[in-house]
Amino acid sequence: MRIVVLTKPVPDTTGAERLGPDLRVDRTASPAVVNANDEYALEAALKLVEAAGEGEVVLLSMAPASAPETLRKALAMGAHRGVLVTDPALAGSCTLSTARVLAAALRTLEFDLVLAGADTSDGTGGVVPAGVAALLGLPYLSYAGRIEPSGGRVRVHRLSPVGYDVIEAPLPALVVATQALGEPRYPSLKGIMGARSKEIATLSLADLDVSVEAVGGAVGGAVATTRVLEVRPPVVRAATEIVREPAPVAAARIVEFLQTRKII
Amino acid sequence: MTPDHRSAAYRLTPDQLALRDAVRELARARVAPRAAETDRTATFPEDLRQLLATQDILALPFPEAHGGIGADLLTVCLAIEELSAACATTGLILAAHELGALPILLAGSDEQQARWLPDLASGRRLVAFALTEAGAGSDAGAIATRAVRDGDEYVLDGSKRFITHGSIADLVVVFALTDPKAARHRNLSCFVVERGSAGFSIGRLEHKMGIRGSPTAELQFDGVRVPAADRIGEEGEGFSIAMRTFDRSRPGIAAQAVGIAQGALDVATQYARERVQFGRPIGEFQLVQGLLADMDAATEAARALLYTACAAIDAGDGDPARWAALCKLVAGDAAMRVTTDAVQVLGGYGYVEEFPVERMMRDAKITQLYEGTQQIQRLVIARSRLARG
Numbered sequence: 001m002r003i004v005v006l007t008k009p010v011p012d013t014t015g016a017e018r019l020g021p022d023l024r025v026d027r028t029a030s031p032a033v034v035n036a037n038d039e040y041a042l043e044a045a046l047k048l049v050e051a052a053g054e055g056e057v058v059l060l061s062m063a064p065a066s067a068p069e070t071l072r073k074a075l076a077m078g079a080h081r082g083v084l085v086t087d088p089a090l091a092g093s094c095t096l097s098t099a100r101v102l103a104a105a106l107r108t109l110e111f112d113l114v115l116a117g118a119d120t121s122d123g124t125g126g127v128v129p130a131g132v133a134a135l136l137g138l139p140y141l142s143y144a145g146r147i148e149p150s151g152g153r154v155r156v157h158r159l160s161p162v163g164y165d166v167i168e169a170p171l172p173a174l175v176v177a178t179q180a181l182g183e184p185r186y187p188s189l190k191g192i193m194g195a196r197s198k199e200i201a202t203l204s205l206a207d208l209d210v211s212v213e214a215v216g217g218a219v220g221g222a223v224a225t226t227r228v229l230e231v232r233p234p235v236v237r238a239a240t241e242i243v244r245e246p247a248p249v250a251a252a253r254i255v256e257f258l259q260t261r262k263i264i
Numbered sequence: 265m266t267p268d269h270r271s272a273a274y275r276l277t278p279d280q281l282a283l284r285d286a287v288r289e290l291a292r293a294r295v296a297p298r299a300a301e302t303d304r305t306a307t308f309p310e311d312l313r314q315l316l317a318t319q320d321i322l323a324l325p326f327p328e329a330h331g332g333i334g335a336d337l338l339t340v341c342l343a344i345e346e347l348s349a350a351c352a353t354t355g356l357i358l359a360a361h362e363l364g365a366l367p368i369l370l371a372g373s374d375e376q377q378a379r380w381l382p383d384l385a386s387g388r389r390l391v392a393f394a395l396t397e398a399g400a401g402s403d404a405g406a407i408a409t410r411a412v413r414d415g416d417e418y419v420l421d422g423s424k425r426f427i428t429h430g431s432i433a434d435l436v437v438v439f440a441l442t443d444p445k446a447a448r449h450r451n452l453s454c455f456v457v458e459r460g461s462a463g464f465s466i467g468r469l470e471h472k473m474g475i476r477g478s479p480t481a482e483l484q485f486d487g488v489r490v491p492a493a494d495r496i497g498e499e500g501e502g503f504s505i506a507m508r509t510f511d512r513s514r515p516g517i518a519a520q521a522v523g524i525a526q527g528a529l530d531v532a533t534q535y536a537r538e539r540v541q542f543g544r545p546i547g548e549f550q551l552v553q554g555l556l557a558d559m560d561a562a563t564e565a566a567r568a569l570l571y572t573a574c575a576a577i578d579a580g581d582g583d584p585a586r587w588a589a590l591c592k593l594v595a596g597d598a599a600m601r602v603t604t605d606a607v608q609v610l611g612g613y614g615y616v617e618e619f620p621v622e623r624m625m626r627d628a629k630i631t632q633l634y635e636g637t638q639q640i641q642r643l644v645i646a647r648s649r650l651a652r653g
Binding site: 076186187188189190191192193196 | 279282283286287289290293294318319320321323324333
């Protein structure tokens with residue numbers, strides 16, 4: 001079982017102001033961490049390879065040159081190696097160019113499955129995995145609450161607002177992971193020590209034989225297909241009251257809360 | 265020539281920082297939420313022992329050849345500190361395991377190490393250290409437990425008291441009198457006793473002021489037969505093994521103390537930011553600021569001395585006992601003072617179990633008592649100074 005996990009370093013969401021004057025994420029303002037949803041995808045990938053008893057988990061990332069530092073944590077969790085596409089020309093890329101570059105990198109790798117997180121905490125677009133699948137002609141199985149590969153096929157429980165659909169596709173395929181797959185593990189201390197010597201191959205656009213034109217002339221911020229026009233903070237909500245008492249007390253308090261506001 | 269006792273330099277390496285941060289993250293997410301219940305119910309947190317095993321934290325003090333991480337003393341202490349900041353009982357799981365393993369690590373034969381260390385490194389088995397007796401605390405020379413040679417075996421008779429993990433350990437390292445006529449410090453020998461050996465039983469468990477989740481047991485030895493092959497070191501070497509063990513284990517207790525102090529300081533700081541009296545957060549009042557500043561200074565000073573001591577011991581300093589005593593003395597006193605002041609910052613809320621600082625204050629006290637009282641540490645330090653001339 002060979003699995004590639006799309007892994008993005010994102011600014012730690014505990015950071016303060018994180019936008020630059022160009023309204024793009026200022027990646028120097030707070031430390032980078034592995035995108036939380038990608039950790040769920042990685043956990044699922046590690047479990048699948050462990051269950052298969054053979055195979056490897058490869059991290060694939062398009063990120064600034066400082067990314068290896070962040071990817072080490074994912075390697076410490078148990079991924080076998082990393083592939084980082086980094087190129088100054090990629091700064092400010094839109095989701096379409098990102099998908100094109102990741103697709104180009106995936107063409108150089110052998111895999112049975114590509115796993116991706118549902119979205120990233122910086123861009124929150126959630127469209128890159130679908131774009132990658134479309135560009136590579138891979139079956140796209142989204143919002144997986146369960147992933148069961150067997151006999152050259154993969155069966156997925158696709159979560160929906162009312163339950164889940166059971167969908168199936170031939171391998172290779174791209175599956176979008178959800179948090180329902182299970183909490184990511186903590187790296188063990190031996191995992192951390194071992195991660196230092198794991199390989200992170202670095203590729204430039206030239207290494208991938210991808211030119212700015214070849215990915216549609218849309219690589220990098222200057223020619224991105226989308227542009228951020230304006231940023232506004234969300235409307236501040238009224239103070240939240242959290243009820244933590246045991247059920248009977250909590251119910252009474254909620255009823256009282258609603259009654260005082262003449263809602264019931 | 266006067267030996268050079270100037271401080272060794274330390275600078276945390278990238279590896280040490282990475283391991284410390286990993287333990288810190290785990291301690292905050294998984295250990296801290298269990299601390300209050302562990303204390304209240306006085307129940308050993310077996311789930312956390314398993315967690316420390318699967319995350320390789322219990323593997324830290326053991327050589328790589330036996331499945332460990334081969335960490336230096338400073339790294340082990342960083343882990344104990346981070347765990348103890350969340351829960352002193354959990355920090356003690358690592359500290360006591362290391363304490364029990366040290367005689368085997370320091371004086372065990374290759375065969376003995378190969379036999380015992382892999383299971384200890386993996387955390388499958390726990391080991392306890394049994395020196396103290398009802399009548400032999402600070403005065404280890406007063407040990408009355410006897411070990412009498414009988415062919416290829418020794419027969420152990422006697423009892424031990426205040427043995428951390430005594431009731432749950434799979435192996436117990438026992439110090440017993442082999443030659444009552446020999447000079448003090450030459451009359452003890454060290455044995456590894458397997459749990460379940462005939463004649464070996466667990467007496468009462470102590471009801472303690474602090475570290476309440478950590479079982480402290482009385483051990484009874486009634487004609488326990490121990491193979492001579494399970495004696496650590498030479499006959500008569502027991503006292504020396506125990507003292508060399510303390511040179512490396514006392515910094516672990518200092519680390520536990522620094523962790524407890526840091527945990528209490530963090531709670532008090534947060535509280536001072538949020539608690540409003542007289543229309544403003546109490547952290548804006550200078551009398552409260554004074555408490556917080558003194559707590560911070562005491563904690564950082566103890567930490568700096570601990571890391572310096574570890575660096576000196578790791579570098580093979582000629583007087584490790586002095587460094588071990590220095591850091592335990594300073595850190596234990598700092599923990600007691602800082603946790604007491606944390607209760608003061610929280611006022612009435614600090615005195616009730618709704619907040620963790622009263623637990624931390626009770627936990628801090630033990631660091632002034634076990635592995636040599638603060639009075640014993642002072643004797644060790646003063647004798648070292650005077651002997652240097």
